[in-house]
Amino acid sequence: MVEKTSAVEDKRQQLLWAAVRVFARKGFHASRVGDIAEEAGVAHGLLYHYFKSKDQVLEAVFHENWSVLLARIESVEETDEPAADQIRHIAAIVLRTWLHLPEVVRVVIQEFGRSPELAERLGELTRPIDVLQRVIARGIERGEFRKDVDPSFAATVVYGSIDELLTAWVLGRLPSDEDAVARAEQTLVEITLGGLQKS
Amino acid sequence: MVEKTSAVEDKRQQLLWAAVRVFARKGFHASRVGDIAEEAGVAHGLLYHYFKSKDQVLEAVFHENWSVLLARIESVEETDEPAADQIRHIAAIVLRTWLHLPEVVRVVIQEFGRSPELAERLGELTRPIDVLQRVIARGIERGEFRKDVDPSFAATVVYGSIDELLTAWVLGRLPSDEDAVARAEQTLVEITLGGLQKS
Amino acid sequence: MVEKTSAVEDKRQQLLWAAVRVFARKGFHASRVGDIAEEAGVAHGLLYHYFKSKDQVLEAVFHENWSVLLARIESVEETDEPAADQIRHIAAIVLRTWLHLPEVVRVVIQEFGRSPELAERLGELTRPIDVLQRVIARGIERGEFRKDVDPSFAATVVYGSIDELLTAWVLGRLPSDEDAVARAEQTLVEITLGGLQKS
């Protein structure tokens, strides 16, 4: 019975992974439902057993990957580390996802970054920024950060840096091997927290 | 004759502006030719008098907006100001363009900043991020910036911050009146150059 | 064993009743196999254990309901009552079936009464209208009805009246409680016969 259930879940997952790969390769709009089914090795009709529409597949790709990430990001908030370390951890969580699930990151970055309507419909997209904002606000309160900085601006800056790094990797503009990722994480935190200029 | 020409240019411009607004709202792929024509208040057939195809409209948006912005950004490189000021000016150019032409900024960032195909097709014109990278590299050479930071990473961080601010404005997540824009510009440069942490 | 068999019949009957209700509501063509199964509370695959196809379900509805009604109608023909009473009885049989099995009556009238293809496929079984026609013809022969009326026209008028009453009930245009049904039966016969009978 366990096998039965998992077999069912398998097909859904197969389709979802196939969709991620196809979307990552050709973009959502250029991907046909048949491509996804073919990639998954099933008839295209089956896709409609598990998803209501092609759009819903994209949403599922998002929800079922992003929500995991979100949970992990939000758990960072509960630690009593210094704010700087919390930011470091959040950056690490997001950036390392690139190493495990590059296609997912590619799809999220390319499709959601390019469609404001879509991004708005899936409001959760911005929740990492909210976490960052709270972390920074607490850092300011505790005297760990400068008082003259607006937490919402600062959070936007940090998140934007993370997002842009992923974009650079997706587009192949920056090296993205394991080593480079580790260095990027380090540099990102150093710059946003310590600044570029000599102090 | 001047009037005649300018009248002609008017319709073309109307279509171009309409395209920018529509692309900004829905993304290029999800925008239909009919949407653009409707937004411009003309029949959709007219679009094909001025442009060869929908794709060509996007290219025109690119050439006739991006290149202007880019020229201004590149002109910053030629000054002999300190790198910090150059970065400040580049940020100011982009962010203030928001006040005049928010949709143009949005489309440029969204479509051109994230599409490998487009970049290829349009001949990989220089991107602002490249300008930033050169400015930072020169800042390091001249001893104005820390030596232990990779210019390409640093440029990504700065550019990402700008991008995310614009995104926040587009989506209404942050205030974007003239005052807020001025403060954002200030904060952005302060953080990326000086860091969040107390020094 | 009886129970076993009846349990089997139960599911088949459930499907058949469900089909009748769904057909009555949406018409045969617009009804999906899934609708029937859902209405019956079983998996749609089960339908194919009991019926070869969706078409066959309709045929079964026909054979297992229409023929019963028809047999009762035809039995009226065998009595030696006056034609007027025979018509009265036929109307009563059909209209009162409404009280017990409104959907069956509806489907029978709707689909079988109006579909040339079906009539052909099902071997053009005798229709109530034919019974009425014979009854009226005999009434004329026996001098009970006016001689100047074509029995086929007259039968059409009587049958049409019945049909339209049922339609009005199905659509809720006329009251259809037990009392109203009794009165309708009375009025229908009075009007159609009032004209047919010698005055």
Place this chain on the structure above:
Amino acid sequence: MVEKTSAVEDKRQQLLWAAVRVFARKGFHASRVGDIAEEAGVAHGLLYHYFKSKDQVLEAVFHENWSVLLARIESVEETDEPAADQIRHIAAIVLRTWLHLPEVVRVVIQEFGRSPELAERLGELTRPIDVLQRVIARGIERGEFRKDVDPSFAATVVYGSIDELLTAWVLGRLPSDEDAVARAEQTLVEITLGGLQKS
């Protein structure tokens, strides 16, 4: 310019007539959009210039034919003829439509008669019954008809007779040449009124 407008209307009308012919021949559900376009001699895409969907074509077929009929039926009410003549005229209007527009009648009878949902959506379908009901009610008031008959039942009987005659013609169950139509009209009124009128 008149020609231009009429040419445009022509294509819409061409499609509408084509739809009527195709629906009459194969039934709505079995008719493909391509069939209609082919019958009209245009590309199938054009259908969507003039109609929102295949369903809407059916509705248009109905509205743009039935409403003409309705107007004529309702105009009968305004005359000060005896109720019997008014009924005679209403029957004549409907029955003679068969001679001019047999396919339209066929479609209305077969599709709307078989789909309660559709019939309900297009409530106007029943307005002839309402007219008949008012005519009969007035006939009773003026002492032209029996007082012991419910006008709504009586109207249903009369309308049902008309409807069933058309159905019989559509299905070829009764002769429907010009002569037969004239006789049917005569007989129908004789029978239904013979019963309604004081004897």
Place this chain on the structure above:
DNA sequence: TATGAATGAGTGTTCATTCAT
């Protein structure tokens, strides 16, 4: 029996593009 996953032919609909006026 009973389920519902799986199939795939069939079809409605969209939309970039063309073209007569």
Place this chain on the structure above:
DNA sequence: GATGAATGAACACTCATTCAT
């Protein structure tokens, strides 16, 4: 120039039917 009717390739989606479990 300007319009919007006309085209048709391309695609998403449905649903009757089959079949492994």
